[in-house]
Amino acid sequence: MTALAPVRLVVLNHDGGAHLERCISRLLALDWPPDQLEVVVVDNASSDGSADDVERRHPEVRVERNATNAGFPGNNTALRDLSGVRYVGLVNNDAFVEPGWLAPLVAALDADEGLGAVNGTLLFDAGFVDLRIEGPSVTPSRRDPRRLGVRVSGLRVDGEDRWRRTLVLDGGWGPEPTAAGGVAEWTQGWARVAVPVVLGPSGAGSGDGADRRWSVDVELSAADPHLVRLDGGAGEVEVEVSPVPAWFGLEVTGAPYEVVNNAGNAVRADGYGVDRGFGVVRAEWPAEPTELFAWCGGAVLLRPAYLEQVGLFEESFFLYYEDVDLSWRGRARGWRYAYVPDAVARHVHAASGGVASATAMGEAERNRLLVLVRNAPASMVVAAIARFVTATASYARRGPGPGDGSAPGPIARRRLGALGRFVRALPAALAQRRRLRGLQRVPDEELVAGLVRDRPT
Numbered sequence: 001m002t003a004l005a006p007v008r009l010v011v012l013n014h015d016g017g018a019h020l021e022r023c024i025s026r027l028l029a030l031d032w033p034p035d036q037l038e039v040v041v042v043d044n045a046s047s048d049g050s051a052d053d054v055e056r057r058h059p060e061v062r063v064e065r066n067a068t069n070a071g072f073p074g075n076n077t078a079l080r081d082l083s084g085v086r087y088v089g090l091v092n093n094d095a096f097v098e099p100g101w102l103a104p105l106v107a108a109l110d111a112d113e114g115l116g117a118v119n120g121t122l123l124f125d126a127g128f129v130d131l132r133i134e135g136p137s138v139t140p141s142r143r144d145p146r147r148l149g150v151r152v153s154g155l156r157v158d159g160e161d162r163w164r165r166t167l168v169l170d171g172g173w174g175p176e177p178t179a180a181g182g183v184a185e186w187t188q189g190w191a192r193v194a195v196p197v198v199l200g201p202s203g204a205g206s207g208d209g210a211d212r213r214w215s216v217d218v219e220l221s222a223a224d225p226h227l228v229r230l231d232g233g234a235g236e237v238e239v240e241v242s243p244v245p246a247w248f249g250l251e252v253t254g255a256p257y258e259v260v261n262n263a264g265n266a267v268r269a270d271g272y273g274v275d276r277g278f279g280v281v282r283a284e285w286p287a288e289p290t291e292l293f294a295w296c297g298g299a300v301l302l303r304p305a306y307l308e309q310v311g312l313f314e315e316s317f318f319l320y321y322e323d324v325d326l327s328w329r330g331r332a333r334g335w336r337y338a339y340v341p342d343a344v345a346r347h348v349h350a351a352s353g354g355v356a357s358a359t360a361m362g363e364a365e366r367n368r369l370l371v372l373v374r375n376a377p378a379s380m381v382v383a384a385i386a387r388f389v390t391a392t393a394s395y396a397r398r399g400p401g402p403g404d405g406s407a408p409g410p411i412a413r414r415r416l417g418a419l420g421r422f423v424r425a426l427p428a429a430l431a432q433r434r435r436l437r438g439l440q441r442v443p444d445e446e447l448v449a450g451l452v453r454d455r456p457t
Contacts, residue, residue: 005086006038007106007301010078013051014044014069016093019348021050024058026096031103038062038085040078044069071318072297079312082304089301094348096125097299104342105301108289116306116335117295117327119264120343121277121287126165126196127256131216133171135228135241137189143397146173149187150228150241153178154219157197163219165349167194167259169279177361177410193218194279195232198256213253221245258282261347264339265294265324269451271372271384273324276339287341293450294327295337299345306335314374314432316425319360321367328375331447332440365418366425373429374436377444392419 009027013020020041027039039061043051045068055063066074075090082088087109091097101120108118137147149171155163163183168175171191175183197214213234220228222241230237232252239248260277263285267273273294277285295302300323310330313322327337369388372381395412 005084006036007032007087007089007102008038008040008078008082008085009089009091009102010075011039011041011091011093012044012072012075013041013046013054013093014074015046015048016050017048019094021053021057022096023091023093024054024061026098027091028058028060029099030097030101031099034060036086040064042066042074042077044071044074070315072320072322073313073315073317075297076312076315079307082307085304087301088304088307090297090299091345092298092347095122095299095345096347097345101299101343101345102301104340108338108340109301109303112336112338114334114336115303115338116310116330117300117302117337118340118343119262119292119295119300119337120340120345121260121285122262122296122299123282123344123346124165124167124196124259124261125200125346125348126259127198128167128194128259129197129214129252129254129256130233131193131195131218131250131252132231133187133191133193133220133228134231135189135222136226137187138223140223143394146186147188148173148223149189149191151184151186151221151245152191152193152218153182153184153221153245154217154247155193155195156217157195158215159217162196165196165199167196167279167349168192169194169259177414179410194259195252197252211253211255213251215249216252217247217249219245219247260285261349262296262298263287263341264290264292264337265296265327266452267293267324267328267450269380269448269453270387271368271376271380273321273368273371274452289341290339292327292337292339293331293452294324297323298347299343306330309333310335314370316428317367317370318363319367320364321371325367325371325374328371328447329436331450332375332436332442334441362414362418362421365415366422369422370425370429373426374432377448380448388415388419392416 011023041054041063043065051063054061064077066077105118109115135149137149139147155166168185169192171188173186175185178184195216220241221243225242227238228241230250232250234251234253237250260280260282262275263277265273266276310333314325372384392415
């Protein structure tokens with residue numbers, strides 16, 4: 001009997017530290033025959049010794065080293081030669097698969113040769129309880145029409161910093177970089193904040209469901225002084241906030257719940273890529289198999305024939321939208337993608353890029369426009385560029401938000417930088433567009449029918 005070709009799982013690493021070790025250990029513990037599994041670490045010029053540690057602890061893992069940090073397209077190092085490989089997967093170095101993650105993905109690809117890639121359910125690697133924030137909201141100026149409640153800029157659980165892993169599930173305006181290099185998020189007057197009270201795979205879903213208590217400190221400020229009510233389930237606390245950030249303490253209580261990070265990617269009609277299921281409590285997520293417009297590169301299984309025909313990641317992107325670009329290119333050639341809910345992995349949110357960091361958001365904004373130039377109908381491209389220029393001008397006129405420092409504000413500066421980098425990359429993107437349009441087999445009308453106008457579910 002001929003042995004099956006191995007499945008290759010690729011982990012891209014740059015200074016992954018302890019996350020990388022946990023990631024590799026979970027891959028080696030998969031419910032999958034070891035002689036049919038090949039694990040490869042592609043190291044993007046790490047300086048923390050994490051790749052050396054993998055070679056020492058796991059001689060069965062192959063380590064390939066890039067001379068420089070090539071960003072997410074560094075994965076291409078392990079994707080160029082797939083001879084003899086049945087399927088190839090990508091797993092972030094801060095993602096941790098469950099033992100049964102691989103089998104249902106393989107089964108899905110085996111069952112449908114038209115599928116180029118499949119995603120499972122990616123959960124946040126934490127258990128959460130709710131913190132509700134309620135108070136008055138104001139419009140800070142005529143140039144900023146938002147109704148702003150309080151500005152949340154930090155959170156600690158039992159004295160440990162958990163702000164990077166905190167989620168504003170409802171009532172927020174989205175994370176924004178601050179002038180000081182941090183991240184903050186304004187509420188709309190009422191907000192539901194998911195507090196990561198327990199980290200790791202035992203965070204939720206494995207206990208007895210009993211309520212527990214934690215001490216939480218949250219850093220708040222506002223456009224003007226007023227009272228705000230905080231409620232973490234252990235009793236409401238009323239505090240007075242002001243334009244000066246200050247810490248306020250309270251107890252939160254509850255049975256920790258799990259939250260979905262990603263269930264495949266969707267692309268909105270305005271060109272923005274979004275995580276399906278992001279921020280939905282796992283128990284409320286309709287985990288049904290479905291086709292996807294785009295796949296997410298954080299934990300995905302790919303068919304080598306798809307990559308051979310469509311190509312690899314666009315190496316000029318560095319960070320963000322590489323998977324959306326490769327997905328769109330594949331759909332234009334007739335490939336399809338699917339969500340397989342039973343394949344579960346967990347992800348440490350923002351361990352690599354950081355939520356709303358200037359680098360992360362600037363790369364995302366530039367690359368989104370480049371993906372559209374390379375792949376989208378001309379009318380969609382022109383509309384997206386016009387909206388981006390108009391919005392950037394609006395942010396520049398608005399100036400900094402309350403507490404953001406001197407004009408023109410970090411958002412305007414970031415967007416202006418992204419716009420400049422986009423313009424410099426535009427000639428090459430237009431040349432790529434001409435080549436890709438010549439290879440397209442699916443009409444634009446059919447492709448854009450798969451875009452979403454509302455939050456994807």
